[in-house]
Amino acid sequence: MGPVTAATYRAFLASRTGAALGAGFLQCPSWADVKEGWRSLLLGWGPRTGPQAEQLTGAALVLLRQLPGTRKHFAYLPEGPVADWADPDLDRWLTPLLRQLRAAGAFAVRIGPSPAYRRWNAARLKSLTGRGRRLPDVLACEVDPLGAAVAERLRARGWRRCGEGGDGGDGDAQPRHVFRVPLAGRTADDLWAGLNQEWRRNVRRARKEGVEVSLGTAADLPEFHRLLRITEQRDGFRLGRSLAYYERQYKALNAEEPGRMKLYLARWRGEILAAHTMVTVGSRVWYQTGASADHRREVRPSNALQWRMLLDAHERGAEVYDMRGVPSTLDPDERPFGLLRWKLGTGGQVVETLGEWETPLSGTANHTLYRAFQAYLTRR
Template sequence: MSALLVPPARKEAVTLGPIGPEAYRAFLSSPAGAALGAGFLQCPSWADVKEGWRAQLLGWGPDPAAGHLRGVALVLLRQLPGTRKYFAYLPEGPVADWTDPDLDGWLTPLLDQLRRSGAFAVRMGPSPAYRRWDAAHLKAMTGSGRRLGDVLASSVDPLGTAVAERLRARGWRRCGGDGTGDDGDAQPRHVFHVPLAGRTTEDLWSGLNQEWRRNVRRAQKEGVEVVVGSAAELPQFYRLLRITEERDGFRLGRSLAYYERQYAALNAEEPGRMKLYLARHGGEILAAHTMITVGRRVWYQTGASADHRREVRPSNALQWRMLLDAHALGADVYDMRGVPSTLDPDERAYGLLRWKLGTGGQVVETLGEWERPLGGTANQTLYRAFQAYLNRR
């Protein structure tokens, strides 16, 4: 079944209902769906990645069951142990027209559907951006104790501001509050984008800072080879990831089986949706990065590297190849995913931001994640109990 698209100017009555994965994917690949900019976390395949969650595929339109669609949503439902109630989560979703001033026309039927499904609370991640900081601007503003929120943004998105105000007026709460931190968000609030639309490969090269260009040249001179691997190399990627976590002081908490499941599910949905890039030197894999493509958007998802022979700069070589491949695919943006909010060079986390700033892109503050209980006091009590349960896990 192919999705039948409704011109935006028409104002037919819109309803929300369950749809199948074929109609969902057809909408995402249509011009109208692509214009809404769905991320990989809203693809039907993501439901197969997340264990312990039940999934619903929903669509808005004059007749969702027939494929007449204007928006879609992947809803993940997590059962609260000992009850028949669920926590509903729309990671970086729904895929909706956030420019529509009739926000209630989208969210009211969604909340009604979730209540009927037994949800006691819902969390979602609206897609509009909030603020942006250019790399060159941030490099000049680092300092002791300084954070992104202390620096005047290069631009503020009026749509993001309007959506945030409308959500607050309807009882939604921004997870982690309205500060500059990411606490409370399951997905990164601050991400790093390298714009690709309208740029040549020469533009991309000149956009790198001197250190990045020097490191890419060093990798080429040292004979670092970058190739696209397969599922067979995922164990080596995972081994390097554990080394990286130990070295850099973080823990993603994901197993090798998680990445194997992700690779299989995303590529079953569309061949080449998830790729594993490898940097080899002297016959050894020194670094491995994953890349995901949906429509005209490309993400660098996870990176890993060895502790030795770092002087040959395998990670710089990988990223430069991935940037070029994203550009060749016709992507509008290369999303390097999360960055910390610190601008303090003495903080350990700043190193990741500094590395990504070298590509010459932008730090983008998303609207973050928003949540609200569904119903009265009983559901609010369940929500607090569920949060305590997740904290114990």
């Protein structure tokens, strides 16, 4: 294992092996250009004979954040590494990774294994909502055996799942519960039939009212960001991301591959009422961020956008349309439930990922720094 170039890394992701491992956009080299305040490493596993893409068996984008007052770094692999998690001998590739990170000055590492843990179908969850109820209270439709095995293997090696141990919340930087709409083997008519009655009615309403959906450009990002601030205030959440962040993301991802990040706009009588972003890597598609105005919501611009994005993802051969994070609450009286309810209407699945896992790297000093770092995160 060792450093690889961005070109080699990208070629690996596009190879048959890389595509089979299903890298997400947070493990693309371009993501390092999005994250200010972090330095990055691109690493690859493969034979010692050379770093050619066809020889690699796995790869990792590592973000390194320096701990103030020290020369040590916290290593973060968002939704990574891109590795064979089905390999029962994780040490075969995990040990070299930790060795590389220790040599880079990391005192601890956080990873985001790709296997799913549990799944709940939309139809099941709709019938099991109730006061005070949460996803862990509901028997899952499926427990992924690979996810369960990976969790046990990591625990046996001393890794800790973020949020366990009484530090509050789930502790993850990325959403642990996501919503995914399966696309493989389905027709456009199947997708339409999968929408619930309310969604179909709203898509028809948008069409009848003359809502027009189109692709935007970088020049439309300020309007997207303005609508996002309105959405945050209305729905009671705060992403805390600046316009510059989205401009940097749009530029970096599309420089890596044209069309990797798209901005969809919904206009009604010439006015932009909603704007959503979509990211594509290989056969995977993500609805990343959505924003909408407070007025004229009755013309249903967001439903029109999502239906168009679903169809576009299906047309390009995507296997899954990932709508990203959902809350774990099933209580209709709780404010965050509205987001889950909206996504459930597409007829997909709530997927609990394995979440993020951390471990300090060997050495007394590293363990001490890690404890101090955890105390800092708890206070924050």
